[in-house]
Amino acid sequence: MATVEYQQASRIYDPSRAPAVNRVSLTVADGEFLVLVGPSGSGKSTAMRMLAGLEPIDEGSVLIDDVDVSELRARDRDVAMVFQSYALYPNMSARQNMAFALQNAKMPKKEIDEQVQRAAAMLELESLLDKKPSQMSGGQRQRVAMGRSIVRNPKVFCMDEPLSNLDAKLRVSTRAQIGELQRELGVTTVYVTHDQTEAMTMGDRVAVLREGVLQQVDEPTHLYEHPGNTFVAGFIGSPAMTLIDGATVTSDGSARLGPRHALDLELPRDDVAKTDDRVIVGVRPESWEIVGTGSAAAGSDTVPLQVRLVERLGGEAFLHCRTLETDAMTAAVRGGQLVMRLDQGFKDLEADMTIHVRPTPGSCVFFHPDSEINLEYL
Template sequence: MATVEFRQASRIYDPTRPPAVNRINLNITDGEFLVLVGPSGCGKSTTLRMLAGLEPVDEGQILIDGEDVTETRPRDRDVAMVFQSYALYPNMTARQNMAFALENAKMVKATINERVEFAAKMLELEDLLDSKPSAMSGGQRQRVAMGRAIVREPKVFLMDEPLSNLDAKLRVSTRSQILALQRKLGTTTVYVTHDQTEAMTMGDRVCVLKNGILQQVDTPGTLYKNPGNTFVATFIGSPAMTLIENVRIQSSRAVILHDALEQDLKMPPSQMEKVHTDKVIIGVRPENFNVVSVNEKPSEFALPLRVDIVEHLGAEAYAYCTPLFPEESDLVVRGGRVIVRLNRGVKADSGDTLWINMDEDGVVFFDPETEINLDYL
């Protein structure tokens, strides 16, 4: 087990273009399961490869257990990496694949056998130790790749999208196995994925990247409830948070107006003090919209939405809607779509009109200029 620290670490492929990884500062505690997440091309795999020593660090430093490993060879960093493509030797059995690195290190045969048997039992691979990769399923191959990392007993596990080649059902079961395994071993783990659901269910903390720049590092719950900026707000969560621009601030209140009626969004005074314009961006999760009525205009404040699609997910249903704001309204819904979770008992179909308001406790306020959550300014 070990701590990991990135200090202003950058990877620059082309000096004429922005860095692939741009001055990342990140501290990973001993035994932590940290997930790097972001869209394709954001720099998450490059960050992992920098830690592994497979990519150079052009600026800054990387430390493992307080020791600067920026110029250290990959083999001397005491880290083990699990790749997306499994990277198993096809002519070797599972046992031979798992033992290969230990044999190269001239380890005693009895110790090698002990470690391989231990890893195989933990990963439920005992019946496959004498099988070659061609005779295994994708999930079994991935477990062999993990076993090869486990037998090395490294300071840090590095996992680069290890589940992306598996089908949906196997991906769910395998991620729970990985998490249980990490909890049992207590090894510091850095895990890369583009799947934000995977990130939220696995990580002790989640690090969100965009264009090589670290956006926010926090617990999954904080990222969901109190995202640091509008990018994190819309990237984390499925379905995504709805962003509404040009919400007015008047008389020291943030209000939404419609048909001479209004809803006070109960913006905290501490955030109100940080706003330097008369408008603000708000973010609302699907579960924080309240359906006031369907197809019948209410007498109380409510905003009208046209239902485009209703997505049924077993116990839950989500309505994907287009706002029906009047032309004179300043309100702009980013992306042009509002997503509302339909509570039990609410019936709505495509073409219906939903009338909604917001649960004030679930509204997040963003600065209109920087798009940073006002709670963090």
């Protein structure tokens, strides 16, 4: 077990372009499960490969247990990798794949057998030890790849999107198994994924990257409820948070969606009214409430929407809606559409219906109109 620290670490492929990883500073505690998440090209895999020694560090440094490993070879860092592609030797059995690194390290055969058997028991692989990868399912091969890392007893695990090749049902069961296994072993783990659901359900903390820049690091629930900026707000959560641009700040410290629109939203800070006349309002899908349907329900304290699609998922439903033009509302929903999540009472809602909604009290998040940073952090 070990601590990991990135100190202003950068990876620069082309000096004429922005760094792939740009001055990232991040500390991973001993035994912590940290998830790096972001869209494609955000630098999350590169950052992890810098830790593992598979990518050079052009600026700054990476430390393991307070020792700078920036110039050490990958084999000397005591870091174990689990890849997206499994990377198993096809001509070897599961037992041989798991034992290979230990044999190269000249470990006694008895110790190798004990380590392999221990890892196989953890991963429920005992019946597969003599089978080759071609005789296994994708989930079984991924468990063998994990077993190959476990037998080494490394200081740090690095996992690069290990579930992306699995089907949806297997991904759910395997991510639960990885989380349980990591807690049992207590090994510091850096896990890379583009799937924010994986990030939210697996990580002790989640680090969000965008274009090589670290946006926010926090516990999953706090990240969801208090996103640092509009990018994090839109990326974390499925469906994404609705962002409303151009809400007017009033003298009493509230935000209004239009000059004659009485849907007042209480701002978290009284001094905002003194410095800015606009804010961006963020509303989560579950934070909308339906006030009424049809034109008769129109009122100045609601937002009118047209339902475009109703996705019924049994115990809940998603309403995909577009905003309707009204002279009472000068603020604009970003993208012109929003998604609502309803737990019940949605059976009578159909496409093309007009509904009138408002955010539930105290549920909104507010962002600065220029920097798009959450007002809580300013």
